[in-house]
Amino acid sequence: MTDAILPIHPVWLRVTHWLNALAVVLMTMSGWRIYNASPLFDFKFGKAITLGGWLGGAIQWHFAAMWLLAANGLVYLLCNAGTGRIVRKFFPLSPRAIVADLRAAFRGRLTHADLRQYNAVQRAAYLFVMVDAVLLVLSGLVLWKSVQFPLLRELLGGYETARRVHFFAMAAMVAFVMVHLAMVALVPRTLLTMIRGR
Amino acid sequence: MIRKSPALLAIDGDAVVKEALRRIEQPSRRMFLQRSLTLGGLSLLTGCAIVDDESVEHALMKVSRFNDKVQAWLFDPRRLAPTYPESMITRPFPFNAYYGEDEIREIDADSYRLEVTGMVADRHAWSLAELRALPQVDQVTRHICVEGWSAIGKWGGVAFSGFLARVGADTGAKYVGFKCADDYYTSIDMATALHPQTLLTLSYNGRPLPPKYGFPMKLRMPTKLGYKNPKHIQAIFVTNTYPGGYWEDQGYNWFGGS
Numbered sequence: 001m002t003d004a005i006l007p008i009h010p011v012w013l014r015v016t017h018w019l020n021a022l023a024v025v026l027m028t029m030s031g032w033r034i035y036n037a038s039p040l041f042d043f044k045f046g047k048a049i050t051l052g053g054w055l056g057g058a059i060q061w062h063f064a065a066m067w068l069l070a071a072n073g074l075v076y077l078l079c080n081a082g083t084g085r086i087v088r089k090f091f092p093l094s095p096r097a098i099v100a101d102l103r104a105a106f107r108g109r110l111t112h113a114d115l116r117q118y119n120a121v122q123r124a125a126y127l128f129v130m131v132d133a134v135l136l137v138l139s140g141l142v143l144w145k146s147v148q149f150p151l152l153r154e155l156l157g158g159y160e161t162a163r164r165v166h167f168f169a170m171a172a173m174v175a176f177v178m179v180h181l182a183m184v185a186l187v188p189r190t191l192l193t194m195i196r197g198r
Numbered sequence: 199m200i201r202k203s204p205a206l207l208a209i210d211g212d213a214v215v216k217e218a219l220r221r222i223e224q225p226s227r228r229m230f231l232q233r234s235l236t237l238g239g240l241s242l243l244t245g246c247a248i249v250d251d252e253s254v255e256h257a258l259m260k261v262s263r264f265n266d267k268v269q270a271w272l273f274d275p276r277r278l279a280p281t282y283p284e285s286m287i288t289r290p291f292p293f294n295a296y297y298g299e300d301e302i303r304e305i306d307a308d309s310y311r312l313e314v315t316g317m318v319a320d321r322h323a324w325s326l327a328e329l330r331a332l333p334q335v336d337q338v339t340r341h342i343c344v345e346g347w348s349a350i351g352k353w354g355g356v357a358f359s360g361f362l363a364r365v366g367a368d369t370g371a372k373y374v375g376f377k378c379a380d381d382y383y384t385s386i387d388m389a390t391a392l393h394p395q396t397l398l399t400l401s402y403n404g405r406p407l408p409p410k411y412g413f414p415m416k417l418r419m420p421t422k423l424g425y426k427n428p429k430h431i432q433a434i435f436v437t438n439t440y441p442g443g444y445w446e447d448q449g450y451n452w453f454g455g456s
Contacts, residue, residue: 037345055345056449057258063451064261146342147279147421147456148272159340159348 007197008115010083014194016076020133023072024173026051026065027136031170033058040167063144070137077130090123098124112187129176132169139166262451269453275389279420279456282338287403288349291341293410294424296382296444302409303380303430310414316375316435319366326414330400332356332364337395339420341427342456344445353418354401359392367436375441376417379430384443386419386426387453395420426454 009017029051036044037055052058080086097120104110110119118126142153142162156162184191293299311323336354343349362369369392375385390396399418400407407413412429419427425445435441446452 034346038343038347040346054449056445059344059451060258060262060449063265064258067261143346145269145272145456146340147277148274150277150280153280159342163346 008193009197010085011197012075012079013085014197016072016079017194019068019072020076023065023069024177026061027069028170028174030058030061030065034062035167040163066137066140069133073133073137089118090127093120093123093127112190115190115193125176125179129173132172132176136166136169136173139163139169142166259449262449265451266453269451269455270387270389273387273389273421273455275393279339279395282340282350284338284352286350287338287352291349291351291402291411292347294343295380295429297380299410304409305379305413305430307414312415312431313433314365314435315433316437317368317371318362318436320364326400329356329398329415332361334400335397336401336404337397337418337420339395339418341420341424343424344450344454352403353397353399354404355397355399355415355418357394358396358398358417359394361398362391362436371436372438373436373441375435375437376428376431377433377435378428379432382428382430382444383441384426384428384446385441385452386417386422390419390421390455393419393421421455423454423456425450 029049032045033047033050033052034055036047036050050058052061101110101120105119105121110121112119138152139156139162141149142156142159143166146153146159146162153159153162156165293302295302307326310326312325312329313323315321333356334354335357336352338350338352340348340350362374367374369388371388373385374388374391375383377383397418399412399416400414402408402411407416412431415431416429417427417431425443443450443452446454
């Protein structure tokens with residue numbers, strides 16, 4: 001088979017992408033309600049954008065969706081590594097290339113003629129969000145089971161620091177999603193390829 | 199002695215009102231939970247007619263039961279929660295309950311008796327003096343609340359595993375349940391009951407447990423979230439029948455481990 005016949009995004013990628021999108025929405029909205037029970041900072045999330053109603057309901061959602069996020073994320077990472085896609089699609093990657101593509105993007109000169117190829121900014125952003133999701137899961141594990149995972153707890157600076165790590169990793173994820181959605185709005189064809197594969 | 203009867207009566211009257219209020223309140227809370235779960239479910243799964251409130255709530259409860267099992271499996275009976283120097287104690291240590299600080303129960307020390315029932319050999323009721331005569335230990339540990347905040351405190355009292363051995367508890371039983379003077383109730387797994395840091399707590403910071411922290415006695419477990427640590431305990435029972443809990447019956451996770 002040649003590249004032209006192969007879908008731009010293999011089916012496993014599309015399935016894990018959309019399951020991950022669902023998991024991230026559920027985790028974030030229920031997480032905001034949990035945050036509201038004891039805010040770290042001087043603000044709360046609007047009730048309308050939270051999930052679960054009361055704290056107990058939000059925790060139920062959070063600790064159910066965590067299995068979806070973790071299991072689906074694991075399948076995604078394993079497929080990505082196993083098929084060699086992660087090497088093909090995301091590397092090589094250099095800071096110079098990221099800067100160059102960012103400049104081109106702001107001048108409106110970054111083209112998306114071939115959706116098979118991620119530009120350097122995309123590569124960096126997608127790799128970043130993978131690492132961020134792993135950090136969310138690890139800091140979440142410390143919050144959930146700080147006594148049972150002592151090594152992880154100490155690596156993340158203890159329970160209270162892990163809370164902050166979890167919060168800022170969430171904020172980074174939300175920032176990624178907003179930029180990601182804005183980019184999809186600018187290049188709508190990418191949405192079709194993530195649904196149909198081509 | 200004469201003063202005690204009216205005091206007990208007053209507590210009983212309170213308890214009756216509380217119980218009545220609780221019964222009125224709970225269905226509405228359930229409705230609220232159902233509605234909120236549904237709203238979330240519906241807004242996310244628009245067009246999915248098969249997903250209704252009941253089934254979403256049911257599925258979430260099932261996952262919560264599954265999470266109980268995962269936590270029991272993760273729980274290492276020998277792994278200790280971290281301890282801290284006294285300089286790290288949170289002052290003042292926060293008060294937290296399902297009621298406000300103005301409703302804290304005052305328990306009479308002299309007439310207090312701890313009932314021990316269920317699958318135990320010795321069912322005699324313990325006076326506070328008897329409990330205080332048992333070997334005491336101290337610990338400075340972190341209390342983690344389900345709301346997310348945490349605070350470090352210093353608790354002292356009787357190792358619960360030693361107490362259970364003393365009353366001849368059947369440690370093959372599944373649960374240890376607690377009934378409290380503030381109408382709170384909860385239950386824990388036997389593995390956590392036998393954990394070396396699980397403490398029948400009689401003192402806070404070297405002084406008798408103040409009312410706001412659960413006078414005369416609370417159960418302190420640094421391996422579980424705050425709502426699993428009952429205050430003002432009046433009765434302890436060992437059983438194989440799932441006893442539930444005040445918050446757990448409304449949807450908080452039962453195992454509640456950390």
